[in-house]
Amino acid sequence: MRIDPSIFKSYDIRGVYGESLFNETAQQIARAFTKVVTPTTVIVGRDGRVSGSALQQHLVNTFLDLGVNIIDIGQVSTDMYYYACAVKELPGLMVTASHNPEEYNGFKMVRKIPQLLSGDDGISEMLEAIQTDDLPSSSGTKGTLTTWDTMDEFVAFILSLVDTSNFKPFKIAIDTGNGMVGPILRKLLPQIPQLEVTEMYWDVDGTFPNHGGDPLKKENRQELEETVVAKHLDLGFAFDPDGDRFFTIDSKGRFVSGDFMTSILSTYFLQEHPGATIIYDIRASKAVPAAIAAAGGTPLFNKVGHSHIKKRMDETGAVFAGEVTGHYYFKDFFLVDTGIVSMLYVLEYLSSTDQTLAEIVDAMSQQYHISGEINSSVASVPDKIQEIKTKYAPMADEVIEVDGITCEFDDWRFNVRGSNTEPLIRLNLEADTAELMEEKKEELLAVIRK
Known part of the structure; x- marks a missing residue:
């Protein structure tokens, strides 16, 4: 079967299921991944999209035929997937199309955390291997299949990163957009009982029946903004369907830009790590380097994109990096982006200051x-x-x-x-x-x- 080269993107593989991406595509991807990465064992998971189960099954069966062992982690968020790859020190392949509309699906591939396959590091080689039919064939020895439910370990690990006993009794609405963060919150939040949380769309539904998956678009966060104001809440949080991005609403119902959130998180990390290096992307407001410098840190701007950010963090020892699109990367979380850990760090910082988020945003917005x-x-x-x-x-x-x-x-x-x-x-x-x-x-x- 010929493959549509347009699905091979800079940071992942993504296309419309049934139009440019098919079950057979998953088989080709598994063979090409095996050719390029030469794994003995692969972590495989998926988000909540309707086509995810079929695509994952075709991936798994192909890997097993090639003699590659599989650890199936089931339905997970992107950061749960990264966690699994990191603690097992294994490559991985997740079936996800992040915040794209429901008809899309794709593959996000890890070589070894924090290194993901990208256009110039693995993805173009995979496309070439498929186009030239330079792919491995079935092995005489079948791989083994094991399953691993990472939820409890993941929740315990992320809770270890913060001191929740100091969290203030915030009133918060959290909209997970029928994505993968809802089930995590149901495990996590009972362990932070002082938070009063309004649930919005925590049930996983890959048809995204309530709103689209990208919270950067106002129509997808408008109900959250209105809920925060109507219920007189302190905060609103939103996640995209795979949970790799995190967004914040203040008590006035205002969306807080990624620039301002990077500034706030930078201030927090420089309290914890005085003098540390922090990376921000080239698009960011002057608010970001100003906040880093004011808190005694070293600001470094960088090219946009997770492969560039992670490489620079590794080279410089940076403790944190932020992109204005809601991707936040942490040294304490394997140098990868995570929505739910971002939420915990924001709650820890806001619990340590006398200022509300709205007051912080007011000051920055005037400048x-x-x-x-x-x-x-x-x-x-x-x-x-x-x-x-x-x-x-x-x-x-x-x-x-x-x-x-x-x-x-x-x-x-x-x-x-x-x-x-x-x-x-x-x-x-x-x-x-x-x-x-x-x-x-x-x-x-x-x-x-x-």
């Missing part, structure tokens, strides 16, 4: 005015970035050509970068006043979209 990421379709990403560079670089105080181009001015800054998978330009802009931010945003968008 930093950010656009959020704005996507625009263009005919040619390189040509458009060159056009923007030609127009703005001569006037800029500083130009950084990492992940597209960043131009710094006295009272505003912007980054434009191309998507890894689509003909899109992504704009992130910040200014010292709300008025200047709006003015410059419209100015840049006019250049990008003309």
Whole structure:
């Protein structure tokens, strides 16, 4: 069977089940993974998508035919999967399409934690092996299949990272969007009895009947925002379906940007680890390096994307890294991204300060005015970035050509970068006043979209 090369992305394999990705695709992926990684044993799990069970079964059967042993961890969140790969020191393959709509599915692959397969490290080799039919065939010796329910161990481990006895009795609404975090919360939260929690969509349902999976889209978090205000709660938390990203709503019902959450988590980690190095992505607001420096840490900006972030954390010994899209990485959690551990650290920090989250956000919002990421379709990403560079670089105080181009001015800054998978330009802009931010945003968008 021919394979659709468009499903091979920069950080995973992802496509529409029944259109570009089939059960037979899972068989090809298992063979290609065996060719590239040469495993003796593989961890295999899946999220709650409807097609996940069939895809996982085809993966498992193919691996077993190849003589590869399988540890089946069943239905899990991404961070449970990472935990399993880390503690067993094994490669893994998870059937998931993260926050994509229900018709999608795919594969997130671990070589050895924290190293995931990515476009230039394994995924392109897998595609080439499939296209050239350079794949291993069935072995004379079948692999063995064992199952492992990681839930209790995972919950015990993440609880060991914080002191929940100091948590304040917050009132919180938590929306897991019918994804994989709901079952974890049902195991975890009885052990933090002082929290008063409103459940929102904790039952796993791969059809996502209540709202879409990406909390960065306002329509997917609007009910959570309204619930926090209507019930006079302290906080709202949201997770995407596979649980690798984490999002926060303050008591005023405001979405707290990933920039501000990275700043808050940085402050927390520098209390715990004075003078530590913290990594943030190139799109982030000036709020992030300012918060890190103010707390006595060393801020380092980095290219976007988990493979770049994890590599830099490993090289520098950084204790924490944040991306504005809600991915947070921790040295104490194997240098990988985890939503539920982010939640615990945020609760620990907010329990240690007299300020509410809303007060912290008020202070930052008055000083930093950010656009959020704005996507625009263009005919040619390189040509458009060159056009923007030609127009703005001569006037800029500083130009950084990492992940597209960043131009710094006295009272505003912007980054434009191309998507890894689509003909899109992504704009992130910040200014010292709300008025200047709006003015410059419209100015840049006019250049990008003309």
